[in-house]
Amino acid sequence: MLGNLSVFLFFLAWEVLPRYGVLDEAIIPSFSSVVQKLYVLAVQGELLNHIAISLQRAGIGFLLASAVGIPTGFLLAGKFPTLEKMLLPLLRLMEKINPFALFPVFILLLGIGEVSKISLIFWVCQFPIIFNTIMGQKAIDPLLIKTGRSMGASNIALFFKVILPAALPSIFNGLKFGAQLAFIMVISAEMLGSSSGMGWMARNAQETYKITQLFGATMCIAILGLIINKVFRMIEGRMLLWREDAFEGNQN
Amino acid sequence: MLKRLYQLNNKLLPYYFIILFFGLWQVAPTIGWANPKFIPPLSQVLETGWKLILNGDMFVHISVSLERVFIGLFIAIVIGLPLGFILGGWLPGVAKFLQPLMNLCAQINTMTLLPLFIILFGVGEGGKYSVIFWASFWPILFTTLEGVRQVDPLLIKCARSMGVNGFTIFFKVILPGAALQIFTGIRIGTTMAFMLLIAAEFLGANMGLGWLIRNSEDNWQIPRLFLGLFSIALVGMIINYSLEWLEKNLITWRDTTPGITN
Numbered sequence: 001m002l003g004n005l006s007v008f009l010f011f012l013a014w015e016v017l018p019r020y021g022v023l024d025e026a027i028i029p030s031f032s033s034v035v036q037k038l039y040v041l042a043v044q045g046e047l048l049n050h051i052a053i054s055l056q057r058a059g060i061g062f063l064l065a066s067a068v069g070i071p072t073g074f075l076l077a078g079k080f081p082t083l084e085k086m087l088l089p090l091l092r093l094m095e096k097i098n099p100f101a102l103f104p105v106f107i108l109l110l111g112i113g114e115v116s117k118i119s120l121i122f123w124v125c126q127f128p129i130i131f132n133t134i135m136g137q138k139a140i141d142p143l144l145i146k147t148g149r150s151m152g153a154s155n156i157a158l159f160f161k162v163i164l165p166a167a168l169p170s171i172f173n174g175l176k177f178g179a180q181l182a183f184i185m186v187i188s189a190e191m192l193g194s195s196s197g198m199g200w201m202a203r204n205a206q207e208t209y210k211i212t213q214l215f216g217a218t219m220c221i222a223i224l225g226l227i228i229n230k231v232f233r234m235i236e237g238r239m240l241l242w243r244e245d246a247f248e249g250n251q252n
Numbered sequence: 253m254l255k256r257l258y259q260l261n262n263k264l265l266p267y268y269f270i271i272l273f274f275g276l277w278q279v280a281p282t283i284g285w286a287n288p289k290f291i292p293p294l295s296q297v298l299e300t301g302w303k304l305i306l307n308g309d310m311f312v313h314i315s316v317s318l319e320r321v322f323i324g325l326f327i328a329i330v331i332g333l334p335l336g337f338i339l340g341g342w343l344p345g346v347a348k349f350l351q352p353l354m355n356l357c358a359q360i361n362t363m364t365l366l367p368l369f370i371i372l373f374g375v376g377e378g379g380k381y382s383v384i385f386w387a388s389f390w391p392i393l394f395t396t397l398e399g400v401r402q403v404d405p406l407l408i409k410c411a412r413s414m415g416v417n418g419f420t421i422f423f424k425v426i427l428p429g430a431a432l433q434i435f436t437g438i439r440i441g442t443t444m445a446f447m448l449l450i451a452a453e454f455l456g457a458n459m460g461l462g463w464l465i466r467n468s469e470d471n472w473q474i475p476r477l478f479l480g481l482f483s484i485a486l487v488g489m490i491i492n493y494s495l496e497w498l499e500k501n502l503i504t505w506r507d508t509t510p511g512i513t514n
Contacts, residue, residue, distance in 0.1 A: 006349050006350050006353035007352050007353050010353055027371070028372075086265055086266065086268050088266070089267065090269040096492075097484075097485045098484050098488065100450045100462070101462070104465055104468075105478070107469070108474070109290055184363055187363060188363045191451075202364070202367045206368070209371070214371060217367075218365060221364045222364055225359070226356075226359060
């Protein structure tokens with residue numbers, strides 16, 4: 001626990017310095033007052049509402065991206081390799097386009113509602129998921145596939161018992177990245193053009209100078225982000241544990 | 253003859269879809285597949301761009317945006333690089349102590365902090381510089397730290413045994429050893445900085461590429477909007493390629509290609 005001492009000291013400073021006037025309390029409220037404000041907002045129901053809205057948008061976008069991205073990745077890497085060689089540079093180019101700059105185009109084409117935000121998240125998550133799925137498929141030891149085929153496995157069995165499990169670590173890496181991106185984009189999109197959600201809450205607090213609420217919303221968003229990261233890393237850790245024993249030959 | 257054609261085809265293969273994409277962008281709105289009011293043809297976008305270049309607006313926006321990125325990046329480098337060296341080389345204990353806090357700070361996405369920084373550092377340039385600084389600082393700090401840490405201690409001991417003083421060790425052993433990592437960090441930092449720049453300009457600015465898009469959206473000037481998008485992508489790519497070129501030409505002592513490129 002000594003490792004976390006610096007973090008603890010940081011929060012301690014956050015609590016003490018504003019209280020004793022070293023930091024202006026109007027600009028940087030003490031940690032306890034921020035937590036208090038969050039509690040009040042939570043009890044009023046507002047906080048949980050916004051959290052739910054944000055998570056919902058991110059979740060839908062992310063799930064859609066996975067549902068489309070993973071099969072697409074497999075199809076491109078497995079069935080249509082020439083198409084993959086041709087399409088990939090274009091995809092890499094599109095990945096580099098700043099999503100924040102792209103957002104107005106989405107609003108233009110799809111309106112100001114939920115669809116544009118979810119589409120943006122869908123767009124941004126596609127790239128890591130597709131690229132990592134392709135990478136995962138390509139990295140499979142061809143010996144495994146040949147072995148499976150020589151044992152008379154059908155294509156479907158081959159896919160579900162050999163290809164999918166072997167590519168899973170890489171796919172999951174893409175999913176992890178995608179989830180983080182989804183969360184970042186939902187908050188950003190809400191800051192830039194929305195009237196609900198955690199991102200909006202933070203922006204609104206900034207515009208109306210509700211400092212404590214601003215700190216609270218920001219802290220909340222940060223915590224949510226950390227939780228999402230942690231959850232995915234935990235799942236990954238569990239997955240990698242039983243993966244290690246099953247597939248010695250796979251360099252993942 | 254046929255063989256030459258095949259070779260040419262293989263070389264051009266990656267570019268077909270890109271060309272197709274731009275071709276589609278031009279043709280679809282013109283024929284009416286896509287509503288030209290929502291998706292103007294490529295030629296119209298380029299035309300608007302040319303107009304803006306001629307009346308000097310383009311130059312203003314690009315230079316304002318680049319200035320913001322570079323100032324924030326510069327501060328991040330000026331603080332991050334020495335800090336990384338000191339923490340990595342001289343004070344590893346302090347580095348270990350601060351690691352959890354630094355990890356925490358770096359993990360929090362910078363966009364989240366944007367409204368906070370605007371309040372703390374002002375709606376004007378202060379807020380933007382601070383956000384760009386924060387976004388680029390952490391990759392630079394971490395990679396510098398890591399770069400210093402992974403310098404082969406044998407090399408340092410070798411130099412010491414030859415009676416070389418501290419400064420020379422730094423410039424001739426540590427700096428070159430960590431250079432690759434540091435450059436990667438600067439590249440990542442620049443990418444993050446540029447991303448955050450656009451977002452920051454969206455929220456509050458009256459000039460710059462991000463503002464160009466926002467303003468075009470507000471005034472329903474669609475070709476200008478796409479132009480802004482196009483320019484941002486172009487500028488971003490130029491910056492990235494420049495950095496890669498710089499890296500290739502400055503780090504001449506690396507003889508193996510790294511496996512981790514993107």
